[in-house]
Amino acid sequence: MSFLYKIYQLCIALPILLVCTALTAIITILGSWIGDAHFWGYYPGKIWSIIFCRVLLIPVEVHGREHLDKKTSYVFVANHQGSFDIFLIYGFIGRNFKWMMKKSLRKIFLVGKACESARHIFVDKSGPKKIQETYNKAREILKEGTSLVVFPEGARTFTGHMGVFKKGAFQLADELQLPVVPVTIDGSFEILPRTAGFSFIKWHKLKMTIHAPIPPKGKGPEFIKATTEEAYEAVMSALPEKYKGYIKNEDQ
Numbered sequence: 001m002s003f004l005y006k007i008y009q010l011c012i013a014l015p016i017l018l019v020c021t022a023l024t025a026i027i028t029i030l031g032s033w034i035g036d037a038h039f040w041g042y043y044p045g046k047i048w049s050i051i052f053c054r055v056l057l058i059p060v061e062v063h064g065r066e067h068l069d070k071k072t073s074y075v076f077v078a079n080h081q082g083s084f085d086i087f088l089i090y091g092f093i094g095r096n097f098k099w100m101m102k103k104s105l106r107k108i109f110l111v112g113k114a115c116e117s118a119r120h121i122f123v124d125k126s127g128p129k130k131i132q133e134t135y136n137k138a139r140e141i142l143k144e145g146t147s148l149v150v151f152p153e154g155a156r157t158f159t160g161h162m163g164v165f166k167k168g169a170f171q172l173a174d175e176l177q178l179p180v181v182p183v184t185i186d187g188s189f190e191i192l193p194r195t196a197g198f199s200f201i202k203w204h205k206l207k208m209t210i211h212a213p214i215p216p217k218g219k220g221p222e223f224i225k226a227t228t229e230e231a232y233e234a235v236m237s238a239l240p241e242k243y244k245g246y247i248k249n250e251d252q
Helices: 002-034 043-055 085-092 103-107 111-117 128-143 168-176 221-237
Strands: 060-063 075-078 097-102 121-123 147-150 180-186 206-210
Touching (some): 075 168, 085 206, 121 128
Parallel strands (some): 060 206, 097 121
């Protein structure tokens, strides 16, 4: 069965998904140029992500959408198990949002330009001034009523376990007094772990648990710390037992 799935990936899924990726990037770039980047920066990517999972025959299970209010902006914080986290969140979280992503992703042919056109936020860590510019852009996006998705670990896990949560997203939520929504991703590590590099994927169910929003309780460092800890505990609570517990990531 595993052999047949690899043949399917190579001969059928790969050509379809390459074409879909290129078309999605082009549609996003053109749509954002002539229309509303808020619309074109989300819906083509959402459809692309759903197609990705369907073509690869990956089942998806989502819990907790009922916690979200359509009229509220959120800062979503999720654990980062693997590359398929992107498809799971983009395709199935059910909210228009902007990504906060690594600057290096801008270099990906077509995809990087599409992300830039869609006004997703590239994190530049080259110096204090660049970091501040990144957060200034995120602040403006959130003020416009759009939600933000952040992987506060900053990088994919090497082990399936969670690393530490960096405080940047929580500082933004604190400053703008927005609710933080913890999101647990499970299954992405089994499909394509970071250590696998470019290889065939393994068939496995993807599961996303959207936890109840953590409302702002005040403003200042003590509230940022409390929200970070509460979000961390919520995300970890929905992981399988084998992935519970902190293990340091090498690049944190």
